[in-house]
Amino acid sequence: MTKQLDLADIQGNIIRAYGRFGFPKGRFFFLRIDDGDRGRAFVGTITKRVTTSVSWGAPPEGVIPRPDAPINIAFTYQGLKALGLPTASLMGFPQEFIMGMKKRKAILGDDGPSDPEHWDKVWAKGEDVHIAMAINGQTMEYVEECYQWVKSQIDASDGGVVLLTGHRGDDGQEDLPFQDASILYDENGQPCAKEHFGYTDGIGDPVFEGQITDEYRVAGRGKLTREGGWARLATGEFLLGHPDEAHEYPPAPVPTLLSRNGTFMVYRKLHQNVACFERLLDAHAGSFPGGRELLAAKLSGRWRDNGAPVVDTPDAASKAAWDQRFAAANKQTQDRMLADFRFDLMGYKCPIGAHIRRINPRGSLEFGEDGAYDTPGALDDRRRILRRGLPYGVVRDRGRDDGNHGVIFMALNTSIERQFEFVQQQWINYANDSKEGSDKDVLLGNHDAACPSKMVIHADPESGQPPYFVNEIPRLVETRGGDYFFIPSMTALRMIAMGKVDPT
Numbered sequence: 001m002t003k004q005l006d007l008a009d010i011q012g013n014i015i016r017a018y019g020r021f022g023f024p025k026g027r028f029f030f031l032r033i034d035d036g037d038r039g040r041a042f043v044g045t046i047t048k049r050v051t052t053s054v055s056w057g058a059p060p061e062g063v064i065p066r067p068d069a070p071i072n073i074a075f076t077y078q079g080l081k082a083l084g085l086p087t088a089s090l091m092g093f094p095q096e097f098i099m100g101m102k103k104r105k106a107i108l109g110d111d112g113p114s115d116p117e118h119w120d121k122v123w124a125k126g127e128d129v130h131i132a133m134a135i136n137g138q139t140m141e142y143v144e145e146c147y148q149w150v151k152s153q154i155d156a157s158d159g160g161v162v163l164l165t166g167h168r169g170d171d172g173q174e175d176l177p178f179q180d181a182s183i184l185y186d187e188n189g190q191p192c193a194k195e196h197f198g199y200t201d202g203i204g205d206p207v208f209e210g211q212i213t214d215e216y217r218v219a220g221r222g223k224l225t226r227e228g229g230w231a232r233l234a235t236g237e238f239l240l241g242h243p244d245e246a247h248e249y250p251p252a253p254v255p256t257l258l259s260r261n262g263t264f265m266v267y268r269k270l271h272q273n274v275a276c277f278e279r280l281l282d283a284h285a286g287s288f289p290g291g292r293e294l295l296a297a298k299l300s301g302r303w304r305d306n307g308a309p310v311v312d313t314p315d316a317a318s319k320a321a322w323d324q325r326f327a328a329a330n331k332q333t334q335d336r337m338l339a340d341f342r343f344d345l346m347g348y349k350c351p352i353g354a355h356i357r358r359i360n361p362r363g364s365l366e367f368g369e370d371g372a373y374d375t376p377g378a379l380d381d382r383r384r385i386l387r388r389g390l391p392y393g394v395v396r397d398r399g400r401d402d403g404n405h406g407v408i409f410m411a412l413n414t415s416i417e418r419q420f421e422f423v424q425q426q427w428i429n430y431a432n433d434s435k436e437g438s439d440k441d442v443l444l445g446n447h448d449a450a451c452p453s454k455m456v457i458h459a460d461p462e463s464g465q466p467p468y469f470v471n472e473i474p475r476l477v478e479t480r481g482g483d484y485f486f487i488p489s490m491t492a493l494r495m496i497a498m499g500k501v502d503p504t
């Protein structure tokens with residue numbers, strides 16, 4: 001029987017990527033706590049409106065009415081300290097969380113234009129950010145209404161809690177009090193699942209034990225089994241207080257009630273240099289066999305227009321056939337076509353350096369008993385992350401990199417160090433595991449003009465084609481801010497609000 005989770009105890013953004021559930025808008029803002037008592041009272045008030053993971057909508061699936069604007073809350077280490085958590089509990093948090101994102105910049109590759117000195121001003125004094133609040137909404141009006149309510153609670157805290165300003169905005173603002181985000185719209189004004197480079201996004205997301213989701217989504221999103229099928233990942237990879245893929249409880253602070261059903265969130269504002277990206281495609285469009293769109297697909301592992309996995313559609317003819325089958329398929333089959341695949345071992349179809357292959361190698365890294373690689377195992381299963389972000393800003397001119405547009409990237413995991421940081425350091429900015437030397441992820445790597453990166457697109461020797469080298473890759477994504485947060489359970493929120501966290 002599938003594991004049952006206490007959904008009423010788990011914040012809603014852990015179980016659901018709201019964007020997929022009819023909440024295309026988001027607002028993120030950050031608070032400082034200046035007074036512990038009033039800060040705790042504020043947390044208590046907000047907790048009453050925090051959205052949990054309980055199913056919403058019409059019965060029988062729905063248990064509660066669908067919210068107009070889900071609210072969620074999380075804390076930095078400094079925030080938990082300001083709220084008066086006992087030292088014994090604080091000391092139980094992992095080192096990377098205690099240090100915060102800025103101090104991990106060497107590990108994350110946040111250098112050059114991504115260095116914290118260039119981040120939005122709200123992050124200027126790292127230790128000021130104590131609380132992260134997220135409001136998602138069916139419309140911006142709902143988001144605004146909810147935000148005004150939170151602001152009234154901040155005012156009511158009488159200086160106990162302060163709203164931090166300093167987010168960059170679309171019109172050159174430097175000091176906005178919040179960061180808005182939204183799904184993008186196509187040229188006909190229709191909502192689409194794209195990000196600013198033009199790729200279809202939001203397809204791959206781990207499915208774990210106890211998560212309420214359609215069973216067919218496990219194929220391609222769970223973990224590979226030795227029998228060649230798919231299974232849900234262990235809950236403890238994403239929720240503290242549950243066994244993880246090592247059959248252990250992930251390290252967490254005491255008391256158990258403080259950590260169980262909570263998790264850690266990585267928040268990063270990632271600016272996208274769209275002009276550099278377009279120029280990179282233009283520079284290679286003429287020489288890459290297959291042209292511009294196939295090249296874009298090889299860089300990420302999926303075609304831009306509809307997310308077709310390039311491993312199943314490695315050329316124009318197979319893509320056209322795939323598109324036909326996709327158009328004729330029902331929703332469930334379409335979902336399987338998008339998610340249920342494995343990589344070709346040598347990377348002739350999906351390059352070993354493609355973004356989605358680096359980040360979730362689907363068993364293509366490990367050496368098996370018969371000497372071939374492609375065996376499922378811990379190397380992948382312990383590096384998975386839940387993605388909960390949305391695009392932000394508008395691209396007014398695809399010929400310019402400046403402006404304010406990118407992805408508000410949020411990764412949820414029980415170990416920031418083992419999961420997010422490992423992926424960022426070893427698989428994005430380095431490629432030893434995939435035997436691609438020090439090549440970086442084309443889309444995300446901290447490419448440096450002084451030491452230009454490359455990506456090799458291997459070709460099947462039988463085709464008679466040589467491998468293709470994508471050279472002189474500019475930095476396509478720059479970090480503009482972020483930090484590490486703890487998303488407590490509802491029980492833990494109430495304990496924090498009451499000042500009753502007892503580690504003994």
Ligand code: HEM
Pocket residue numbers: 195197199200201202203204205270271272300302307355356359360385387406407409411420423424428443444477
């Ligand atoms: C501006 C920044 C980014 C862009 C434009 C981007 C783009 C994409 C695209 C187009 C996909 C394929 C669609 C999908 O499978 O959902 C994808 C998948 C993914 N990305 Fe990124 N990404 C960005 C940042 C990151 C970062 C920072 C990480 C992690 C450190 C990351 C981790 C992933 C993962 C885990 C997947 C799913 C892979 C799978 O399970 O198949 N992405 N990304």
